[in-house]
Amino acid sequence: MPRGLKRHQEARDLHFITFSCYRRQPLLATPRAMHQFEVALELSRVLYDFYVTGYVVMPEHVQLLISEPQRGTLASALQAIKQSVARRLIGGREHFWQARYYDFNVWTAKKRIEKLRYIHRNPVKRGLVEKPEDWAWSSFRHYVTGMEGVVEIESEWTGRKRERMGKPLRVRITKPLTAPP
Numbered sequence: 001m002p003r004g005l006k007r008h009q010e011a012r013d014l015h016f017i018t019f020s021c022y023r024r025q026p027l028l029a030t031p032r033a034m035h036q037f038e039v040a041l042e043l044s045r046v047l048y049d050f051y052v053t054g055y056v057v058m059p060e061h062v063q064l065l066i067s068e069p070q071r072g073t074l075a076s077a078l079q080a081i082k083q084s085v086a087r088r089l090i091g092g093r094e095h096f097w098q099a100r101y102y103d104f105n106v107w108t109a110k111k112r113i114e115k116l117r118y119i120h121r122n123p124v125k126r127g128l129v130e131k132p133e134d135w136a137w138s139s140f141r142h143y144v145t146g147m148e149g150v151v152e153i154e155s156e157w158t159g160r161k162r163e164r165m166g167k168p169l170r171v172r173i174t175k176p177l178t179a180p181p
Contacts, residue, residue, distance in 0.1 A: 014053060015074060016115045017064040019082070019101035026059035027096060033089050034137040037062065038150040040084035048077040051154035054116045056123065056138035063119045065106065067154075074103070116143075 021027040028034055034057045041064070045052055049070035056063050069077045078101055086096035106112050120143075123135035132140040139153045146157035 013068065014106040014112060015064075015066055015068065016104040016106055017066065017074075017078065017101055018061060019078070020061040020098045022093070022095040022098055024060045024098075027089065027093075028057055028062070029059035031136075033085075035150065036088050037081075037085050038137065040081045040088075042151045043084065044077050044081045045152065047080065048072045050074075050077060052139070052151055053112065053154050054119045054139045054143075055151060056119045056135070056140075058122060058126070058128075063122065065112070065115050065119060 028037060037057045041052065041055065044050075045066075050067045052064065052066050054065040066074075068074055082097045090096045104115075106115055116139075120132045120138055120140040123129045123138065124132055129135045132138070133144060139149075139151070141147050142149060142153040142157065143155060146155075152158065
């Protein structure tokens, strides 16, 4: 680990994670590649037992807002995602991902909403779409409509669904998590 880099894990916090394709190349620029990432994220979510509060897949990087895993470590869950995607998409390249990832602990509801807005606005800010709902590879549509996608999103919608099914809630939600555009 680089000198001075501190990771605060096993603190039961949400983590805002960012990691990039090798040399920020747009290796996730196709619908197929973005879908493969979503599949790998969902498989890792189930295997390592963490929840996803928000995400966006961009052509050359990914941003996640996730809990710490119940099984394994955050680093091992992220490694599993990266390896799964790389195995399917690497082609003739030597590298697919940059080696490291950025990790920011999210301790407050205010910061959680700030990070969700940042994640969901990223495709608009980059000029890829006009509105967040136009980008298919993020959690934004789930927050607006409750629509289920490839990745299960932990939200007020999911909590209500669990309550109706008589299942225990994973996260107690006191305020709506809706992240407006």
